[in-house]
Amino acid sequence: MFYCRYGLAVSRSKKEGLVISPPSADLLIETLRNSFGHTDFRPGQREVVEALLSGRDCLAVLPTGAGKSLCYQLPALVRQALVVVISPLVALMQDQVAQLRRRGIAAACLHGGLSQEEHQQLQQQLQQRHLRLLYLAPERLKGESCRRLLEELIDQGQLVAIAVDEAHCISAWGHDFRPDYRRLGQLRQLCPGVPLVALSATAPARVRADVIRLLELRRPLIQVRSARRPNLVYQMLWRPEDPLELVLEKAQAARGAVLIYTRTRRGVERWANLLRKHNLPVLAYHAGMDPESRLLALQQFQQEPQPVLVATVAFGMGVDRPDVGLVLHLELPSSPEGYLQESGRAGRDGKPAEVVVLFRDGDRSGLAWAINAAKDPDSKLRNRLSHQQLRLMESVAEGAQCRQQALLAAVGELTAPCGQCDRCRRPVSLIDGSSDAIPLLKALAAAPKGLDSAALGADLASAEEPAPLWRWRLRRLVEAELVADNDCGKRLWLSEAGERFLRQPRPLRWPQAPADLWDQPLCSDLSRHTDATRSFSNSWDGISQAFQAPAGPVTLSFLAPQLTAT
Numbered sequence: 001m002f003y004c005r006y007g008l009a010v011s012r013s014k015k016e017g018l019v020i021s022p023p024s025a026d027l028l029i030e031t032l033r034n035s036f037g038h039t040d041f042r043p044g045q046r047e048v049v050e051a052l053l054s055g056r057d058c059l060a061v062l063p064t065g066a067g068k069s070l071c072y073q074l075p076a077l078v079r080q081a082l083v084v085v086i087s088p089l090v091a092l093m094q095d096q097v098a099q100l101r102r103r104g105i106a107a108a109c110l111h112g113g114l115s116q117e118e119h120q121q122l123q124q125q126l127q128q129r130h131l132r133l134l135y136l137a138p139e140r141l142k143g144e145s146c147r148r149l150l151e152e153l154i155d156q157g158q159l160v161a162i163a164v165d166e167a168h169c170i171s172a173w174g175h176d177f178r179p180d181y182r183r184l185g186q187l188r189q190l191c192p193g194v195p196l197v198a199l200s201a202t203a204p205a206r207v208r209a210d211v212i213r214l215l216e217l218r219r220p221l222i223q224v225r226s227a228r229r230p231n232l233v234y235q236m237l238w239r240p241e242d243p244l245e246l247v248l249e250k251a252q253a254a255r256g257a258v259l260i261y262t263r264t265r266r267g268v269e270r271w272a273n274l275l276r277k278h279n280l281p282v283l284a285y286h287a288g289m290d291p292e293s294r295l296l297a298l299q300q301f302q303q304e305p306q307p308v309l310v311a312t313v314a315f316g317m318g319v320d321r322p323d324v325g326l327v328l329h330l331e332l333p334s335s336p337e338g339y340l341q342e343s344g345r346a347g348r349d350g351k352p353a354e355v356v357v358l359f360r361d362g363d364r365s366g367l368a369w370a371i372n373a374a375k376d377p378d379s380k381l382r383n384r385l386s387h388q389q390l391r392l393m394e395s396v397a398e399g400a401q402c403r404q405q406a407l408l409a410a411v412g413e414l415t416a417p418c419g420q421c422d423r424c425r426r427p428v429s430l431i432d433g434s435s436d437a438i439p440l441l442k443a444l445a446a447a448p449k450g451l452d453s454a455a456l457g458a459d460l461a462s463a464e465e466p467a468p469l470w471r472w473r474l475r476r477l478v479e480a481e482l483v484a485d486n487d488c489g490k491r492l493w494l495s496e497a498g499e500r501f502l503r504q505p506r507p508l509r510w511p512q513a514p515a516d517l518w519d520q521p522l523c524s525d526l527s528r529h530t531d532a533t534r535s536f537s538n539s540w541d542g543i544s545q546a547f548q549a550p551a552g553p554v555t556l557s558f559l560a561p562q563l564t565a566t
């Protein structure tokens with residue numbers, strides 16, 4: 001037996017040629033205990049660690065909190081050599097490096113912001129072969145020096161594996177596509193004999209296929225674990241005109257840290273100031289802040305006992321605070337996939353945590369405008385997909401289905417109702433909406449060039465049935481594909497299916513519209529949410545309710561945006 005240049009134990013066999021042996025189970029557990037203090041692996045980890053140590057590529061889709069990073073950190077320690085990690089954000093790299101150093105593990109990151117002194121220190125560590133984890137920004141791969149570094153590491157037999165963190169960023173189908181990640185396609189050519197591991201918390205099937213194809217993974221071990229998070233209590237509430245009281249109540253009742261997301265930088269500043277006036281220990285974070293202030297906010301969020309952080313979605317990828325008790329979105333999130341990641345930052349310690357979305361019907365047009373403003377001229381497909389994802393997210397928020405079940409279905413995972421979200425605890429009744437649909441469809445049939453949804457809602461409005469209610473009905477018709485809409489949902493046309501419906505009407509099952517749309521007092525929302533946030537220990541009665549409830553609108557219309565996007 002001998003050790004190959006990747007640090008693997010290799011023996012020769014007459015029958016099988018070269019055989020790469022995985023390390024003994026004892027060595028893995030011993031290293032796990034000594035370096036991380038764990039007595040055993042979490043589901044999915046061991047398989048990935050063993051595959052990497054035997055030289056095999058891997059794709060690991062493990063939910064937030066499942067310990068993805070250990071999958072590539074442990075092989076470096078077992079082999080006493082180096083794993084290179086590609087990571088999308090400098091703040092994320094720095095955080096991981098700081099965590100590893102606290103555990104006494106030699107780690108460093110290489111990005112454009114390093115000083116000359118830091119560069120020299122890094123070179124020294126590499127020469128002395130002390131380093132175990134080296135984090136790289138994807139753009140480093142375009143530099144000749146980085147390529148030479150990888151070649152040298154391979155020649156010295158130092159490189160155990162290369163890990164691509166947040167691997168969904170490589171796929172144009174992913175919710176967080178990063179053009180720089182496309183560079184990672186070169187890794188296979190640069191490091192042909194080194195096992196690659198791609199990791200993500202949420203990667204639907206077509207994103208997984210993209211990751212395997214674009215990274216050229218060879219016969220990879222594929223570990224996909226359910227993204228279901230049984231300790232998260234989902235709620236999606238119609239946002240009151242002034243949501244301050246509701247936000248304060250939620251933030252004050254939450255255990256541990258609180259994450260509040262809002263869409264714009266101005267929103268972050270405004271809400272941070274507002275909550276500070278109510279004596280909450282508020283931090284702010286958005287991409288417009290200078291790097292030092294962002295790093296400080298990140299550190300304070302990790303260290304303060306019960307911080308309330310108001311941020312744009314720029315914050316959070318890879319942030320590993322286990323006791324986040326509340327993740328609250330002040331507007332509709334832009335996609336189910338992104339929302340699963342963002343809400344997944346709650347309750348990583350496995351204890352109950354609340355995840356709340358406040359939304360109104362205007363949110364989608366605001367987000368659609370942002371998608372159009374930031375559109376990638378090279379990718380009509382991505383733009384179209386973003387709008388479809390937004391439409392799907394709106395359907396989850398306004399639909400009758402279990403929140404967690406609907407979110408997971410949107411990323412291709414079929415599960416039972418969660419039993420504890422607001423929909424499971426208080427199922428909404430389904431009604432036949434066909435008689436409400438007919439006046440809307442007839443008006444659209446008379447307008448071949450289409451109509452503005454706000455104008456149509458206003459035309460049909462009465463004291464009993466105000467315009468927001470008609471617009472809500474129009475959105476149900478878009479969901480059922482009887483009406484087509486433009487990207488922001490403002491302009492509408494009758495579809496062929498709508499024409500057929502007018503010739504031959506049939507029952508249309510949709511949820512009872514929320515009481516707020518009849519301009520009823522918004523306190524109905526508050527009473528609902530208070531009731532729905534009863535203690536976690538009461539959730540069992542919610543489970544029985546959920547299974548008594550009708551199956552919910554898991555209809556073709558709900559899934560249609562996904563089907564048409566393929």
Ligand SMILES: [Zn+2]
Pocket residue numbers: 402403404405417418419420421422423424546
């Ligand atoms: Zn549920």
